[in-house]
């Protein structure tokens with residue numbers, strides 16, 4: 001990651017720093033919405049060049065967020081990780097400088113005291129571990145790792161059934177649990193004075209978003225409550241990536257209604273540069289107003 005990709009947001013006494021693993025990845029909108037095409041995506045002019053290519057491809061990123069409070073160093077989601085096999089070429093056998101980038105952001109991996117995973121999909125837990133001499137070891141040896149209890153039970157079931165969506169369990173999660181570094185939490189958990197969780201189920205059963213409140217300011221790191229800003233415009237349209245599609249739609253609409261009118265800075269976990277902005281009411285739906293630097 002280039003130093004220029006580092007981005008900081010200040011919410012009262014809390015600093016959120018973005019660490020990009022894969023930035024500006026362009027893909028067909030039909031990956032997200034069956035039957036949607038480039039012309040449809042381009043018809044939302046407010047998306048601008050940040051979120052749609054001139055050809056009408058959606059742009060998304062894969063990134064983590066370092067949340068620094070006066071007392072804590074919390075890493076929210078840990079991306080995909082190096083050396084992992086994937087059936088998707090873009091994720092297969094990555095060789096990024098993620099841990100060095102974290103240091104560039106001002107935090108040595110040993111200084112992270114909390115790892116918080118919004119859910120347990122492969123692209124949110126990968127750097128929990130790294131491959132050393134053929135063995136997967138925790139990347140953040142001094143951190144408590146907060147895993148949703150509902151998420152863990154669900155992933156374990158998928159793994160027992162041989163589901164490919166759980167193939168990362170043995171190398172990205174089990175070594176952390178074996179090292180005694182995992183805490184299984186409820187979806188309404190309070191992490192510390194400034195950081196708490198919002199239950200946002202649907203994408204996965206125990207999915208959470210991260211609420212940051214300090215000195216009267218608010219921000220939310222969405223997790224995969226949505227993947228692309230166009231979802232603000234069609235919150236009720238079922239998305240391919242969601243496990244319970246109806247519940248995900250209901251959760252999205254409720255969340256959009258709750259956080260519009262610039263109540264909170266919205267930091268989209270998969271939103272491309274500039275990643276953060278606000279929801280604004282637009283008829284019966286919403287649009288996303290990107291916050292320019």
Ligand SMILES: [Zn+2]
Nearest residue numbers: 121123124224
């Ligand atoms: Zn994701």
